[in-house]
Amino acid sequence: MGIFGGNKTPKNDWSAMSTVIKAEAKLQALGEITPSRRAGVIYRNDESNSFQRDIKIELNEVLYSGEGATKTAFEIEDDDRGMRWIVLEDGKFGDLVSTVYTVGNAIGMNDGADDLLAAVFELYFTGTVEDNTYRSGLRTYWIYRYDRKAFYPFVPTGENEGERDRPAEGRLGQDLRKHGLAVEKSLTEWMGLWGIPF
Numbered sequence: 487m488g489i490f491g492g493n494k495t496p497k498n499d500w501s502a503m504s505t506v507i508k509a510e511a512k513l514q515a516l517g518e519i520t521p522s523r524r525a526g527v528i529y530r531n532d533e534s535n536s537f538q539r540d541i542k543i544e545l546n547e548v549l550y551s552g553e554g555a556t557k558t559a560f561e562i563e564d565d566d567r568g569m570r571w572i573v574l575e576d577g578k579f580g581d582l583v584s585t586v587y588t589v590g591n592a593i594g595m596n597d598g599a600d601d602l603l604a605a606v607f608e609l610y611f612t613g614t615v616e617d618n619t620y621r622s623g624l625r626t627y628w629i630y631r632y633d634r635k636a637f638y639p640f641v642p643t644g645e646n647e648g649e650r651d652r653p654a655e656g657r658l659g660q661d662l663r664k665h666g667l668a669v670e671k672s673l674t675e676w677m678g679l680w681g682i683p684f
Contacts, residue, residue: 509667531570537596558585605630636670
């Protein structure tokens with residue numbers, strides 16, 4: 487894992503994930519990023535895990551009860567590869583980030599840490615990219631890999647594997663690192679994730 491833009495690798499998920507709030511605010515102020523209301527957590531569904539088996543009940547308790555509850559809306563979607571998505575929606579980006587962390591943490595603390603794959607944030611990018619072409623309102627995803635404790639941008643251009651906008655990803659990667667996000671240094675680890683359900 488090593489070094490991310492001169493900073494040490496974050497020690498835990500919150501120290502990495504909290505950087506997304508500051509980076510998003512700076513890039514939004516520059517007019518480059520507009521956040522959507524949606525994000526998600528993807529994990530390998532383990533039916534032998536009682537917390538995962540009762541995930542809807544558990545998340546209702548975690549997200550809607552007690553002091554500091556964000557009341558973020560959520561849906562559960564399974565894909566055809568045995569993966570489960572917790573799709574979250576909230577108009578406040580800070581609450582959305584907090585809820586993504588809370589969901590991942592709840593799964594991890596209930597014997598599901600090895601099942602967690604990624605947290606995904608949907609945003610829209612406007613600006614000039616590495617090949618000197620302009621993008622306006624381009625749907626992008628900032629993907630956080632739990633195993634790497636780091637983010638990277640993903641810009642799919644179609645539904646088929648391999649269809650992605652590498653110049654836009656390169657520009658976003660530079661911007662995110664410059665504005666304090668823990669960005670994955672190894673480009674070979676910027677894994678494509680097609681079929682995101684939002």
